[in-house]
Amino acid sequence: SYELTQPPSVSVSPGQTASITCSGNELGNKYACWYQQKPGQSPVLVIYEDNNRPSGIPERFSGSKSGNTATLTISGTQAMDEADYYCQAWDRNSYVVFGGGTKLTVL
Amino acid sequence: EVQLVESGGGLVQPGGSLRLSCAASGFTFSTYWMHWVRQAPGKGLEWVSRIRSDGSTTTYAASVKGRFTISRDNAKNTLYLQMNSLRAEETAVYYCARERLTIIQGVTSIWLDPWGQGTLVTVSS
Numbered sequence: 001s002y003e004l005t006q007p008p009s010v011s012v013s014p015g016q017t018a019s020i021t022c023s024g025n026e027l028g029n030k031y032a033c034w035y036q037q038k039p040g041q042s043p044v045l046v047i048y049e050d051n052n053r054p055s056g057i058p059e060r061f062s063g064s065k066s067g068n069t070a071t072l073t074i075s076g077t078q079a080m081d082e083a084d085y086y087c088q089a090w091d092r093n094s095y096v097v098f099g100g101g102t103k104l105t106v107l
Numbered sequence: 108e109v110q111l112v113e114s115g116g117g118l119v120q121p122g123g124s125l126r127l128s129c130a131a132s133g134f135t136f137s138t139y140w141m142h143w144v145r146q147a148p149g150k151g152l153e154w155v156s157r158i159r160s161d162g163s164t165t166t167y168a169a170s171v172k173g174r175f176t177i178s179r180d181n182a183k184n185t186l187y188l189q190m191n192s193l194r195a196e197e198t199a200v201y202y203c204a205r206e207r208l209t210i211i212q213g214v215t216s217i218w219l220d221p222w223g224q225g226t227l228v229t230v231s232s
Contacts, residue, residue, distance in 0.1 A: 001169075031216035035152075041203060043152065045220040049162055049209065054220065090217040096142065096154035097167055 002091035004099035018074040020102045022087030025068065030089045032070035034063060037101075038083045046085075047072060074104075082106045093107045108219055109133040111203050116226030123193050123230070129186040129203030129223055135162070137181035140206040140217055141190045145228075153199075156188065156207070181213045200207040200225040 004024040010016035014100055024031060032050050035043035045054050047063035050070060060075045087099040115127040129141070143155040156177040157166045165177050176189040186203050204219035 012166040028182075029214065031211070031214060033216075035219075042222040042223070042224055043219075045218060046206070048218040048220070049211070051218050088152075088218065092215070094220070095157060096144075096217065098144075098152040098154065098179055101151040 001096045002089070002094040004087055004089060004097055006087060006099040006102045008100070009103045011107060012074075012077045015039065015076055015107055018077045018081070018104055018106075020072045020074075020085050020087075020104065021069050022071070022099045023069045024088060024089060024097075024099075027070060027089060028065065030091065032063070032065060032087050032089050033088045034061075034070075034072045035088065036069040036081075036083045037086065043086065053105075077104075077106055079106050109205070111205065111221060111223035113201065113203055113223045115228035116201065116228045117139070118231065120228045120232050121195055121230055123194060124189070124191045125193065127188040127190070127201055127226060127228070129228055131184045131205075134205070136179075136184040140208070141177075141179065141186045142204045142206055143186075144179060144202045144204055144219070144222075145197070146202070146225075148183075148201040150164065150199075155201070158186070167191070171210055173206075193228075195230050198228060198230045200227050 034047040037043045046061045050065045051063040060072045084100045084101045112130045142157045158177045176194045177187045178187045202225045204222040210218045
């Protein structure tokens with residue numbers, strides 16, 4: 001089955017840039033998206049098609065991909081960005097696949 | 108406003124059954140594929156199932172295949188998940204979500220947006 005790997009945790013200081021990676025075999029030939037989930041809330045889409053931002057998502061959220069690694073970047077990180085972040089891709093055999101999630105701490 | 112509202116969660120004994128519902132509003136439900144995703148307490152997201160817009164095609168995660176059945180009633184704008192032979196490890200919040208899909212240069216991109224608020228299923232004796 002297809003797998004996506006994320007670091008369990010990332011820490012960032014307020015105002016700095018946070019980067020969360022997501023790697024997977026042949027991810028370079030797929031599209032990645034990213035969800036933000038705050039405690040007690042449902043996931044919210046923040047990036048789709050590797051680097052597109054839905055309406056209503058702040059410009060400080062951006063996505064990129066290099067080779068088989070996708071990256072979610074949060075510029076000028078704010079305290080409200082503290083959350084769990086999940087990457088997701090579509091695999092024709094495994095269907096919807098999520099990464100294990102990354103807990104972003106803003107301290 | 109696009110909205111998804113799950114219901115039907117609760118406490119069920121191991122081996123028991125439960126049917127979840129997801130009421131959709133604010134969009135043309137009958138034109139979208141829909142998904143169920145679950146999240147065990149303190150754990151990550153796990154995809155469960157997917158159904159085509161007209162209900163003619165369904166797919167399941169290997170972990171639930173043969174025990175769970177996804178269905179929909181487009182006249183009622185409602186998605187369902189029938190869960191049988193439930194196990195303790197399937198205690199989780201179950202979310203429904205709408206699929207968005209594009210195909211760019213032959214590559215399929217699928218993402219889920221929006222998600223419902225979730226309904227908690229507890230499997231315990």
